[in-house]
Amino acid sequence: MGVTTTEWIGVILGCLPLLGFVLWWWNELWYVVLRGRDSNKRLPPGHMGLPFIGDTITFLWYFKFLRRPDDYINAQRRKYGEGEGLLRTHLFGAPSIIACEPLVTKFVLQSDDKFILEWPSRELMGLTSMVVVHGKEHARLRSFVTDAINCPNALRRIALVVQPRVVAALHSWAHQGRINAYLETRKVTFENIGELFGSFEPGDLLDTMDELYDGLVKGMRAYPLNFPGTAYHRGYKCRKKLEEIYGKELQKRKKMKVVKTVDLMDGLMQIKDDEGNSLSDTEVIDNIVSLVVGGYVSTSLVSMWAIYLLAKFPNVLHKLREENMAFRKAKTSDFIKAEEVSKLKYTNMVVEETIRMGNVALLSFRKIIREVEYKGYKLPKGWNVILWLRYLHTDPKNFEDPLCFNPDRWNEPPKPGTYQVFGGGKRICAGNMLARLQLGILLHHLSTGYKWELVNPEAGMIYLPHQKPEDGAEVFFSKL
Ligand code: HEM
Structure with missing residues (x-):
C-alpha cells in the first residue's frame, strides 16, 4: 500500500522538531564536543548557534529588529553566566570568543604573542599597509605614520590646515538653515582628508575618490569572494582605481624635486627610518588608503555625535560655550591652535564623552x-x-548612568581598562590624537558661533553598520 500525501506531510511535520534539535546542537557537537575534547579545560559559557550562520540571527535580532544592542550580550550573560567576561559563540563566519569585560579585553589587546589582528580583506586594506603587517614591519610603519599625523608637531600643522574648511562649512550650514549633520560632517571631513593626505582640492576628482572609498569600505565589510557581481569584487576595483590616482600624484611629486612636506603623502615620501631607508611607493599608497579608511567615517561620525548630543543636552552646551567664549575674548585670531585646544579642560571632557557615547568602533x-x-x-x-x-562603554558597572551624556564624569579618570574606544596595545588607533584634535576644533567653533536644534528629537537609532540617528541627525542651524 502506497503512502498518501497526508501521511508524508505528517512525517515531515513530525520530523521538524527533530531537525530543529539537530541543527541547534550541530555546532555545539562539532566545536565543543568533538573538536574541544582534546583538553580538560573548559570553554567559556555560551552557545555556538546554527550550522554555518552561527548566532547571526540573534545578533541581527537585537541590533536591527529590537534595536537594543547591549541586550545581545546581557541576554547571553543572563542565560549562560558571566564567565569572567567571556562568552563563546559563532559569529561573522567563525567560532569566536566574545570578550566584554575590561580586564580580559586589556589582556587580549596586550598579548600580541597570543592574539593577532588578521583582516579577512587584507588585499583591500593593502598588503603593505600598517593595519595588515605585523611585528617589526608594523612598528616601522607605525612610527612613520605617527610622525606624520599623530605627534604634537604634526598636530600643530594639521590644526591650521583643517580649520578654514571647518569654519567655512559651519558658515554654509547656517546659510542653509537646515542640514543633515551626518552628510555634512562627512563632506567636510573628506575635504579635509583630501587636503591633509594628498593636497586634493574639492572638485570632481575628490568626489570620485569619495565614491571609490565608499565602494572599498563596502567591499571590506562583505564576504571576501572576489568574482564579478560581489561587493568584495567592486571594492577591489575601487581600490585599484584609488591606487592609480595616488600613483599618478606620487610620480608627479617625484619629478618635481622640490621638497615641501605639506601633506601626508609628502611626509611619508620623505621620512627615513634609523637605517636611512624610506618607504616604497606601494607602502606610501597602501598606508594613505588605510589611513583614509580609518579616519574618514570615524571622524565624521563623532562630529555628528557631538552635534546630536549637544542638542540633546543643552546644559553641556552651555558649559562648553562658557569655556570657549571666555577663551575667545582673550584672543585676536579666528583660529585656535592645537596647544590651545589641549588646554580647554571642559572641551576635552566633552571630546572624550562624545567618543565614548558615539561608540564608532x-x-x-x-x-x-x-x-x-x-x-x-x-x-x-x-x-x-x-x-x-x-x-565596555555602556556597562553601568564601568560608567555610572552610561547613556547619560555627562562630560563631568571625566573629572575622574575612568576605571582601568573600561575606556577602550581606540583599542589598545601595539595596535591602538594610529589617529587617536588627530581625532581628538579635530573634534576639539569643531566644538570650539560650533559653541562660539552657532546654535542648533534637532528637527526630529525623537528619531530612532540604527546600530549597523554604525550607531546613528535614523535621520542622520537633521538640525535647524543658525548663527548665535
Ligand atoms: C573617533 C575616531 C576614531 C575611533 C573611535 C577609532 C578607533 C579605532 C580602533 C578601535 C582601532 C582598532 C585598535 C585595535 O584593534 O586594537 C583603530 C585602529 C586604527 N585607526 Fe582609528 N579611530 C578613530 C580615528 C582614526 C583616525 C582619525 C585615523 C587616521 C587618520 C585612524 C587610523 C587608524 C589606524 C591606521 C588604525 C590601525 C592601527 C594599527 O593597526 O596599528 N583612526 N582605530
Whole structure:
C-alpha cells in the first residue's frame, strides 16, 4: 500500500522538531564536543548557534529588529553566566570568543604573542599597509605614520590646515538653515582628508575618490569572494582605481624635486627610518588608503555625535560655550591652535564623552594563534576573539548612568581598562590624537558661533553598520 500525501506531510511535520534539535546542537557537537575534547579545560559559557550562520540571527535580532544592542550580550550573560567576561559563540563566519569585560579585553589587546589582528580583506586594506603587517614591519610603519599625523608637531600643522574648511562649512550650514549633520560632517571631513593626505582640492576628482572609498569600505565589510557581481569584487576595483590616482600624484611629486612636506603623502615620501631607508611607493599608497579608511567615517561620525548630543543636552552646551567664549575674548585670531585646544579642560571632557557615547568602533577582532588559558577557560587556537568594545562603554558597572551624556564624569579618570574606544596595545588607533584634535576644533567653533536644534528629537537609532540617528541627525542651524 502506497503512502498518501497526508501521511508524508505528517512525517515531515513530525520530523521538524527533530531537525530543529539537530541543527541547534550541530555546532555545539562539532566545536565543543568533538573538536574541544582534546583538553580538560573548559570553554567559556555560551552557545555556538546554527550550522554555518552561527548566532547571526540573534545578533541581527537585537541590533536591527529590537534595536537594543547591549541586550545581545546581557541576554547571553543572563542565560549562560558571566564567565569572567567571556562568552563563546559563532559569529561573522567563525567560532569566536566574545570578550566584554575590561580586564580580559586589556589582556587580549596586550598579548600580541597570543592574539593577532588578521583582516579577512587584507588585499583591500593593502598588503603593505600598517593595519595588515605585523611585528617589526608594523612598528616601522607605525612610527612613520605617527610622525606624520599623530605627534604634537604634526598636530600643530594639521590644526591650521583643517580649520578654514571647518569654519567655512559651519558658515554654509547656517546659510542653509537646515542640514543633515551626518552628510555634512562627512563632506567636510573628506575635504579635509583630501587636503591633509594628498593636497586634493574639492572638485570632481575628490568626489570620485569619495565614491571609490565608499565602494572599498563596502567591499571590506562583505564576504571576501572576489568574482564579478560581489561587493568584495567592486571594492577591489575601487581600490585599484584609488591606487592609480595616488600613483599618478606620487610620480608627479617625484619629478618635481622640490621638497615641501605639506601633506601626508609628502611626509611619508620623505621620512627615513634609523637605517636611512624610506618607504616604497606601494607602502606610501597602501598606508594613505588605510589611513583614509580609518579616519574618514570615524571622524565624521563623532562630529555628528557631538552635534546630536549637544542638542540633546543643552546644559553641556552651555558649559562648553562658557569655556570657549571666555577663551575667545582673550584672543585676536579666528583660529585656535592645537596647544590651545589641549588646554580647554571642559572641551576635552566633552571630546572624550562624545567618543565614548558615539561608540564608532563597536568591535575589534583578534585571531588566537596558540591555545590560551584565561582564568580556567580555554581559548582555542584558530578561533577569533571579538573584543566587544561598545559593551565596555555602556556597562553601568564601568560608567555610572552610561547613556547619560555627562562630560563631568571625566573629572575622574575612568576605571582601568573600561575606556577602550581606540583599542589598545601595539595596535591602538594610529589617529587617536588627530581625532581628538579635530573634534576639539569643531566644538570650539560650533559653541562660539552657532546654535542648533534637532528637527526630529525623537528619531530612532540604527546600530549597523554604525550607531546613528535614523535621520542622520537633521538640525535647524543658525548663527548665535
Ligand atoms: C573617533 C575616531 C576614531 C575611533 C573611535 C577609532 C578607533 C579605532 C580602533 C578601535 C582601532 C582598532 C585598535 C585595535 O584593534 O586594537 C583603530 C585602529 C586604527 N585607526 Fe582609528 N579611530 C578613530 C580615528 C582614526 C583616525 C582619525 C585615523 C587616521 C587618520 C585612524 C587610523 C587608524 C589606524 C591606521 C588604525 C590601525 C592601527 C594599527 O593597526 O596599528 N583612526 N582605530
